[in-house]
Structures are given as C-alpha cells and as structure tokens.
Amino acid sequence: MSCRVVVLISGSGSNLQAIIDQCHGRQGVEIVGVISNKPDAYGLVRAHHGEINTSCVIARKGEKRAEYDARLVAAIEAYQPDLVVLAGFMRILTEGFVNRYLGRMLNIHPSLLPKFTGLDTHQRAIDAGETEHGASVHFVTPELDAGPVILQAKVPVYEGDDATVLAERVHEQEHAIYPLVVKWFAAGRLKMRDELAYLDGEQIGASGYAPD
Numbered sequence: 566m567s568c569r570v571v572v573l574i575s576g577s578g579s580n581l582q583a584i585i586d587q588c589h590g591r592q593g594v595e596i597v598g599v600i601s602n603k604p605d606a607y608g609l610v611r612a613h614h615g616e617i618n619t620s621c622v623i624a625r626k627g628e629k630r631a632e633y634d635a636r637l638v639a640a641i642e643a644y645q646p647d648l649v650v651l652a653g654f655m656r657i658l659t660e661g662f663v664n665r666y667l668g669r670m671l672n673i674h675p676s677l678l679p680k681f682t683g684l685d686t687h688q689r690a691i692d693a694g695e696t697e698h699g700a701s702v703h704f705v706t707p708e709l710d711a712g713p714v715i716l717q718a719k720v721p722v723y724e725g726d727d728a729t730v731l732a733e734r735v736h737e738q739e740h741a742i743y744p745l746v747v748k749w750f751a752a753g754r755l756k757m758r759d760e761l762a763y764l765d766g767e768q769i770g771a772s773g774y775a776p777d
Contacts, residue, residue, distance in 0.1 A: 569597045570596045570648045570649075570650055571600060571644050572584065572652050573602075574654055576606055576608065578606065578612070579739075580739055581653075582608075584596065584743060585612075587744035594751045598618045598620060600620045601620075602621070602622055622636050637662065638662065648750055650670075652673070670704065670705040671705065672704075673743050675732070675739070677719065678711075687735065691728065701715075702773070713762040715769060716742050718741065
C-alpha cells in the first residue's frame, strides 16, 4: 500500500524535484498532487514533467487567511493524502489548518533550528558570525518553525561567503535529507507523538536524528 503524498509549493520547486527523483514511485511513495499558490511557479512544470497532477489555490483579494486555508484543505483532500509536504510554500498557515494535518505534515527550513526561524536565514547566519549553518526537516506545528526536528544537515560557513553562495551549499543538503525523511514516513518508521518525533520507536533528539 503506497503513501499518498501532496506537495505544496510557491516557487521553483527544487526540493519537489529531489523528492520526485528519489521517492516518487519508489519504496511505497506516490506523489498524488502538487498544489501551488502561485500559477507561474516553476514547480508546476516539474510536476507536469513527472506526470503528476497539479492544482493552484490562489489567494483572493481581501480574503482572510482562514478562508484561504479552507479552500486549500478542499484542494488537498481531493487527493486523499497520507502526508502533506511543504516545499517552499510561502504562506503562514492557520492553527486550524496545521492541527488538521498534525503529525502528517513536514517542512524543511534553511537553518539549524531552533536558530534563525523565519526568513533571510542565510544572511542572518553570516551576520551572526556562524561557522556552521544548514537545514532542518521538521514536523509542522502551529508555532512557526517550532515543530520537532527530525533530521538536520550541516554545512560550513566560510569567510567571504555571501547569502547566495551559502544558500546553494544548503540547498544541496536539503535535496539529500528531505527525500530521506519522506521515505521514513512512508515506511511507517517516523511518527510524532506529544510534540516529539520518533524514528523506529526511539525519540529523536532536539537537534534531529544523527546531527553529527
């Protein structure tokens, strides 16, 4: 029995592509739909190339966030997913939406959480004089970027790095760890209980599985 996955995107969809390449149609993973809030998101083209169904849920002028999320839920539920994957979906989701998919929604954030929640993480890491930076895959909970971390990947920050160079280094690691976590979930190895992440029944530490 396959794990039905819906991926939410807003932009180029490079993490979507990594998940398509490494997961789709393999090890029980089936990407059944890709949904974007931007009709010109290149990730929709990537989905079409993979012969994956797509939908757009575009915000309406004056629409409240809860109203948008209700329409988004309807679009997601049309695919009957087991897992919702946020891959560069640039909207803040309501608590009601998050709670609906609690324990079966993943996100990847471009920092070593809990450091640098929110935006502009690469420049902020440089400005703070960090020697390490990276990415974190985590379960989504109502508090922004605060769900239990599942897996992190670290990269060095070199003297002279700018945000673009550092972002490229982090993206390479994102494309390795995000598909792996999706496969863990699909295999039934990964669970969230009481706002903690568990892999094979063992609690994952605050910095994720095998942080070193």
